[in-house]
Amino acid sequence: MNANEDRAFWQARYRQQVGWTTELRRYALAASGLPKDARLLEAGCGYGALLDALQTDGQSHLTGLDIDFPALQSISGTAKALCANGLHLPFPSGVFDACLCHFYLLWTNNPMQALLEMKRVTRPGGWLFALAEPDYSARVDEPAELAPLGELQTHALLRQGAHPFIGAHLAALFHNVGLARIECGILQTAAGEEAPSDENHEREWQVLAADLRGLLNSTELAYWEALNWRARRAGTRRLHVPVHYALGQIPL
Numbered sequence: 001m002n003a004n005e006d007r008a009f010w011q012a013r014y015r016q017q018v019g020w021t022t023e024l025r026r027y028a029l030a031a032s033g034l035p036k037d038a039r040l041l042e043a044g045c046g047y048g049a050l051l052d053a054l055q056t057d058g059q060s061h062l063t064g065l066d067i068d069f070p071a072l073q074s075i076s077g078t079a080k081a082l083c084a085n086g087l088h089l090p091f092p093s094g095v096f097d098a099c100l101c102h103f104y105l106l107w108t109n110n111p112m113q114a115l116l117e118m119k120r121v122t123r124p125g126g127w128l129f130a131l132a133e134p135d136y137s138a139r140v141d142e143p144a145e146l147a148p149l150g151e152l153q154t155h156a157l158l159r160q161g162a163h164p165f166i167g168a169h170l171a172a173l174f175h176n177v178g179l180a181r182i183e184c185g186i187l188q189t190a191a192g193e194e195a196p197s198d199e200n201h202e203r204e205w206q207v208l209a210a211d212l213r214g215l216l217n218s219t220e221l222a223y224w225e226a227l228n229w230r231a232r233r234a235g236t237r238r239l240h241v242p243v244h245y246a247l248g249q250i251p252l
């Protein structure tokens with residue numbers, strides 16, 4: 001893949017992942033009683049897949065922030081886009097009604113600091129929504145001969161500085177940053193749980209391979225890819241990574 005194809009691939013992947021949290025997103029906004037013109041910030045918005053979905057839902061006051069300037073060029077519609085570090089949000093305190101994130105804490109250097117900043121810029125009585133954060137420690141890979149793939153991916157994520165077990169700690173993080181009315185759980189739809197088409201299978205492999213490239217050489221990757229496809233054709237392949245969410249309110 002060249003750089004443009006690479007970006008197009010991740011953009012499509014993030015759009016797919018936003019589909020996994022549609023119900024949760026709508027539930028969170030309805031349960032919190034936020035109006036359509038609530039001031040919403042997405043920290044770590046990437047190419048804006050979640051912002052697009054929020055616009056489709058009728059939310060009219062959106063800001064997205066990411067450290068990746070080229071990704072922000074894809075943000076369209078009325079959402080404001082800002083290139084900055086989520087660990088030092090460039091906003092005064094209490095200027096948003098809610099702050100959301102989606103597959104973001106996994107990638108920040110300091111998830112606690114990222115949440116504290118999201119809390120700081122949200123008004124008392126406002127909300128934090130961490131809609132999707134994975135827990136690779138509870139990953140299921142079948143058949144058993146493919147289990148090392150999971151361990152390798154976790155290792156690769158750790159090497160990239162990511163927090164692959166963040167989902168399991170989300171509830172504790174929400175408590176520790178001092179949020180109230182916390183609701184947490186695990187998403188029902190996530191990687192590997194969608195229609196078992198060859199296309200989805202190939203996309204899951206590409207995501208895995210992208211993480212493994214820094215760790216394995218092309219011969220090793222080809223070996224695992226062949227095993228992976230053999231299991232797929234035999235109908236024995238299963239890959240499940242639990243994805244957690246948490247909602248919480250800023251105390252008044």
Ligand SMILES: C[S@@+](CC[C@H](N)C(=O)[O-])C[C@H]1O[C@@H](n2cnc3c(N)ncnc32)[C@H](O)[C@@H]1O
Binds near residue numbers: 043045049086107108
């Ligand atoms: C997996 S992507 C998710 C993008 C988007 N939330 C979505 O679901 O479509 C994670 C994003 O977090 C951003 N990110 C990681 N650390 C960051 C930081 N300290 N400040 C701002 N953005 C950050 C990355 O640049 C990347 O765009």
